[in-house]
Each structure stands twice: as C-alpha cells, then as structure tokens.
Amino acid sequence: MIRGFSALTLLIASAAPLMAPAAAQAQTAATKPAPKVEGAFTLPALPYAADALNPAIDAQTMTIHHGLHHQAYVTALNNAVAADPALKGQSLEALVAKAGTLPAVVRNNAGGHWNHSFFWKSMAPVAQSGQPSPQLLAAITAKWGSLDAFKKEFQDAGLKRFGSGWVWLIRDAQGNLAITSTPNQDNPLMDVAEVKGTPLLGNDVWEHAYYLKYQNKRGDYLSNWWQVVNWQKVSERFAKSAR
Ligand SMILES: [Fe+2]
Secondary structure (H helix, E strand, O other): OOOOOOHHHHHOOOOHHHOOHHHHHHHHHHOOOOOOOOOOOOOOOOOOOOOOOOOOOOHHHHHHHHHHHHHHHHHHHHHHHHOOHHHOOOOHHHHHHOHHHOOHHHHHHHHHHHHHHHHHHOEOOHHHOOOOOHHHHHHHHHHHOOHHHHHHHHHHHHHHOOOOEEEEEEEOOOOOEEEEEEEOOOOOOOOOOOOOOEEEEEEEOOHHHOHHHHOOOHHHHHHHHHHHEOHHHHHHHHHHOOO
8 A cells, every 4th residue: 555545545536546446445344434523623725626726636645645644634633633532622733732742643643634624725826826925935045045955955855754744844942944854743842852943844754745647756756746835925934934
C-alpha cells in the first residue's frame, strides 16, 4: 500500500478504480472507518473547488485528501475526545500546544486537523496565487538572498523529510523567519517541535498529498506547488505575526 494512504482512502467510489475489484472488496472487509461521533471538531469546506488547483494538484487528489484523509483526522479526534472527559471542551489550538503530553491518537489527529485546515487556506488557484507582500519579500530576501533561493531551500527541506511529514516557513519568537520540517502530523506550534514558531506557510509531504499525480516524484510536486501558494494569505500571516 502507498505510504500515507490509509485503507479508508480506498473505501469510496472515487478511489475504488485504483484497485482491482477483488482487492477493493478485501480491503473493505478488512478495514472499516471508525464510527463517526458528533464532536466539537468539524471538517472545514475547501475554499475553492476540488479541481481549482489544476494543474499543480489534481481534483481526485484534492477530493480524497480533503474528504477522506482530513475527515478521518477529524473523526478520530472527536472519538478520542469523546472517550476522555479530561479533553472535552478544549480548543484545537490548546490540544496542539500540549500535544506532547497527550495520547498519541490525540497528538496525531489534532495535528492532522490543524495542519490540513491551515494547508487548504495556504493555497489558491494559479490565477490568484499572487506574490509576497513587499514586507514579506523583504524579509525573505534578507534571510535567503532571493525568493527563488528561499523556494529552493524549502523544497530541499521537503525532499529531506524522511517518510511522512510537513515543511514549514515559520516566524520564531525572536521574529526571525526559518524553514523547518516536522514528522507525521506534528507542527511548529507543538510543545514537541524541535523548532517552534508561528507557521506562515506549510506544505504536506505525505504521499497522499501527491502520489496519484506525481507518484514517487516528490521533488516535482514541491516545485509545482508554488503555482498555487496563496501569497496573500501568507503575507497576512506574516503581518499578524509581527511582534
Ligand atoms: Fe495530508
């Protein structure tokens, strides 16, 4: 199985054509999604159509990524919170901030929910991708020399992330920009993050984010992804993060 593709991915009609009928039937019998419970956390709608990020990201990837993977994190988080009275009523941000003190199921799924909610808003259709604000561009240029040099280092960090995880542009507590990477569904807001800071931009380098279109070519995904980065949103986050 493709790493990062949960069996849940293969349960819907849109994913079924990926498998032979017998294999799909066996997969369905072997793994069923956890029962969905009503909870505090809900799947946010995509801020654009599933096919809006073509050609950088195809519609099927977006549909599965959002509707199944992200939904699975939300469902699992709601189930975990429902089973633990100590967690009830806490915000997603509160859970993420102390993720290292919580059970792995909460850390992973709270992170998954936060990261993907952030990710969808970090992208826009190609025609609306825009450019960094003058202030953000100046900060990037001061740190990396040029926007292209920043992109290259960001892509390199994504390539070096072994297995599944994320690559981030953050602003640290001293106000400095930095490129970081986190494993699994961790993020720079977590107490367990090696480098902490306010995320300004994040890219999902789990194979489920790109495998249908790019297969093993993570580098091509990382370089094409710039076409759909929502620089207006990133610039807003940069402005808000000012000390
Ligand atoms: Fe993802």
